[in-house]
Amino acid sequence: xxxxxxxxxxxxxxxxxxxxxxxxxxxxxxxxxxxxxxxxxxxxxxxxxxxxxxxxxxxxxxxxxxxxxxxxxxxxxxxxxxxxxxxxxxxxxxxxxxxxxxxxxxxxxx
Amino acid sequence: xxxxxxxxxxxxxxxxxxxxxxxxxxxxxxxxxxxxxxxxxxxxxxxxxxxxxxxxxxxxxxxxxxxxxxxxxxxxxxxxxxxxxxxxxxxxxxxxxxxxxxxxxxxxxxxxxxxxx
Numbered sequence: 134x135x136x137x138x139x140x141x142x143x144x145x146x147x148x149x150x151x152x153x154x155x156x157x158x159x160x161x162x163x164x165x166x167x168x169x170x171x172x173x174x175x176x177x178x179x180x181x182x183x184x185x186x187x188x189x190x191x192x193x194x195x196x197x198x199x200x201x202x203x204x205x206x207x208x209x210x211x212x213x214x215x216x217x218x219x220x221x222x223x224x225x226x227x228x229x230x231x232x233x234x235x236x237x238x239x240x241x242x243x
Numbered sequence: 244x245x246x247x248x249x250x251x252x253x254x255x256x257x258x259x260x261x262x263x264x265x266x267x268x269x270x271x272x273x274x275x276x277x278x279x280x281x282x283x284x285x286x287x288x289x290x291x292x293x294x295x296x297x298x299x300x301x302x303x304x305x306x307x308x309x310x311x312x313x314x315x316x317x318x319x320x321x322x323x324x325x326x327x328x329x330x331x332x333x334x335x336x337x338x339x340x341x342x343x344x345x346x347x348x349x350x351x352x353x354x355x356x357x358x359x360x
Contacts, residue, residue, distance in 0.1 A: 179348060
């Protein structure tokens with residue numbers, strides 16, 4: 134079983150719509166959670182950290198459910214520029230070792 | 244913000260060649276750097292953790308004699324793919340942690356696309 138699992142998508146989203154997707158992780162001792170964005174053939178870039186109480190950054194909302202061991206990302210009012218692959222990242226208590234999901238592809242269409 | 248520079252960004256070479264990739268933290272000191280490999284449509288896979296002034300820690304299944312890592316200073320780590328073969332073709336990405344800004348995760352380099360003919 135993979136340590137971090139994501140629906141690969143693609144999620145085809147009309148511009149202006151809302152899209153949400155989850156990521157599950159297997160290590161219950163995981164302490165830190167992040168969403169990264171990766172554009173085609175580029176390096177990953179940190180989108181946001183995910184906190185236990187849930188957090189919002191503009192149009193992006195992240196949630197953490199420790200009991201069920203999943204995190205989610207919701208994108209409101211999707212823009213064409215949101216088209217990318219979103220990587221779920223999980224870390225232990227030291228952030229020394231990040232576990233990456235394979236990514237969820239989002240395609241925002243006009 | 245924190246910047247990690249990776250060089251070269253693209254390498255095409257013949258089978259049997261050794262290729263060196265550099266990873267530099269430009270505006271912060273990185274005691275620890277990480278090397279990842281990513282195949283198409285796959286997740287980033289950690290290859291090794293590079294510690295300044297000591298030997299790298301390799302993940303299971305990664306050949307330490309094939310992927311040589313040197314972390315000679317707080318701002319530079321190098322990965323050398325020795326005697327590269329076509330199956331080594333991949334996207335190699337380094338990352339670094341700022342030893343001062345401990346509340347931030349890793350900062351990534353731009354990646355190196357390696358193609359072995």
